[in-house]
Amino acid sequence: MITAYHRPKTLDEALTLLTQPNVIPLGGGTLLSHPTPDSVEVVDLQSLSLDTVKKQGNNLEIGATVTLQQLLESEHCPAALKSALKLEAPLNLRNAATVAGTLVSCDGRSTFATVMLALDAKLEIKSIDKFELVEMETESRPPKQNVTTLGIGEFLPLRLDQVQGKLITSITLPLNVKLAFDHVSRTPADKPLICAALAQWNSGRTRLILGGYGKSPLLAMDGTEAEGLETAARNAYHEATDEWASAEYRMDVAATLAKRCSERL
Ligand SMILES: Cc1cc2nc3c(=O)[nH]c(=O)nc-3n(C[C@H](O)[C@H](O)[C@H](O)COP(=O)(O)OP(=O)(O)OC[C@H]3O[C@@H](n4cnc5c(N)ncnc54)[C@H](O)[C@@H]3O)c2cc1C
Numbered sequence: 699m700i701t702a703y704h705r706p707k708t709l710d711e712a713l714t715l716l717t718q719p720n721v722i723p724l725g726g727g728t729l730l731s732h733p734t735p736d737s738v739e740v741v742d743l744q745s746l747s748l749d750t751v752k753k754q755g756n757n758l759e760i761g762a763t764v765t766l767q768q769l770l771e772s773e774h775c776p777a778a779l780k781s782a783l784k785l786e787a788p789l790n791l792r793n794a795a796t797v798a799g800t801l802v803s804c805d806g807r808s809t810f811a812t813v814m815l816a817l818d819a820k821l822e823i824k825s826i827d828k829f830e831l832v833e834m835e836t837e838s839r840p841p842k843q844n845v846t847t848l849g850i851g852e853f854l855p856l857r858l859d860q861v862q863g864k865l866i867t868s869i870t871l872p873l874n875v876k877l878a879f880d881h882v883s884r885t886p887a888d889k890p891l892i893c894a895a896l897a898q899w900n901s902g903r904t905r906l907i908l909g910g911y912g913k914s915p916l917l918a919m920d921g922t923e924a925e926g927l928e929t930a931a932r933n934a935y936h937e938a939t940d941e942w943a944s945a946e947y948r949m950d951v952a953a954t955l956a957k958r959c960s961e962r963l
Contacts, residue, residue: 700730702739706746709867710841713826715741716863723865725763725799728791743796748867751775756874762798762866766810769797778879778895779817779871782809785881785890798866801850802857805913807889811854812909813879815917816895819850819871825864854914875899878959881910882951891943892951894918894931896959906930906959908952911938918956931956 704721706712715721724730724740748761751772758774769775770783770792786809787795797810801821804811826841834841850869853860881893892910902922908931909915918934919927931952938948 699734699737700740701737703742704739705742705744709746709824709843709865710826712741712743712746713824713843713865714831714841715739716865717826717828717831723798723861725796725802726765726794728795729799729803743865753873754870756872757870758873760797760869760871762868763796765793766795766797766800767792774873776873776877778877779810779813782813782879782893782895785809785883785887785893788887797869801853801869802861802866806909806911806915808915809879809881809890809893809909811850812893812907812915813877813895814850814869814871815854815915816879816897816905816907817871817875817877818897818905819869821848821850821853821866822846822868822870823848823860823864824867851917872899876963878962880955880958880962882955892935892948892955894952894955894959896927896956896963898963906956908934908955910942911935911940911948918952927956927960928953 704715721739721741724742730740743763748763750761751764752759753774760769766783766786770780800810823846825844830841876898879895881890883890890910895907898904904921906919906927907915908918916934919930932949935945935948935952937945939945
């Protein structure tokens with residue numbers, strides 16, 4: 699249950715509010731608006747101007763409150779990422795859900811997180827220490843912000859700890875990589891039973907990620923060449939049984955999707 703609503707106008711104000719217990723960021727609110735037994739205060743991020751998509755050299759910098767639909771409509775969004783975004787959620791949800799909120803709350807079936815993990819996207823995370831608030835008041839100056847950059851691979855497994863009292867402010871992905879995405883689901887618009895995203899850098903670095911199972915998408919391979927992709931895909935899903943599909947099925951389909959992605963690059 700949301701017990702208080704804050705709409706700060708500056709990042710300093712937002713980060714100061716987040717130093718308090720039980721105060722959490724509100725992105726699009728598609729998840730936070732669901733009734734829960736826990737009492738939380740929310741910090742609405744919509745007035746912080748974190749909603750731009752900017753091309754910076756070979757990178758795309760996506761503000762934390764950019765919606766999934768806004769990213770999908772960006773001229774700089776890679777085609778494979780657009781396909782993944784269309785599967786992440788239907789249009790009404792894409793219009794509200796933010797990129798940061800989606801990464802914080804996603805599970806292994808998230809097509810968006812699968813592609814972001816293949817691209818080895820980086821998250822910028824900001825916070826203010828509590829003791830800093832005391833010092834800044836005595837010294838009458840603005841608070842110093844802590845800024846951390848975290849690879850999405852480090853972020854996803856421990857994400858609730860990573861954002862405790864903190865704010866994701868932007869997500870950066872490389873544009874100078876080849877990217878392919880494919881999936882299998884019960885119907886074309888369903889969340890996938892299995893999906894694969896493959897990214898390849900000019901250096902030959904190749905990352906294969908599988909989605910469709912578990913708490914997070916899974917890194918199947920991060921190597922210097924595309925050899926052994928199908929075997930890596932099979933091995934990664936050897937225990938991936940749930941109510942939607944057996945591990946045997948997922949292993950076969952993952953290998954096929956990896957092959958298809960590789961042929962597309
Ligand atoms: C009808 C419906 C169906 C849905 N179906 C699915 C589904 O099938 N699969 C699925 O995974 N999800 C589903 N969801 C959940 C929802 O779509 C996603 O979780 C959504 O993308 C969250 O984005 P948001 O911006 O709305 O996040 P919010 O609801 O605003 O926040 C979600 C979490 O992220 C945190 N957060 C938000 N922004 C930041 C930030 N900048 N920094 C740090 N933390 C932040 C919040 O504190 C909160 O913990 C569904 C939701 C609805 C309403």
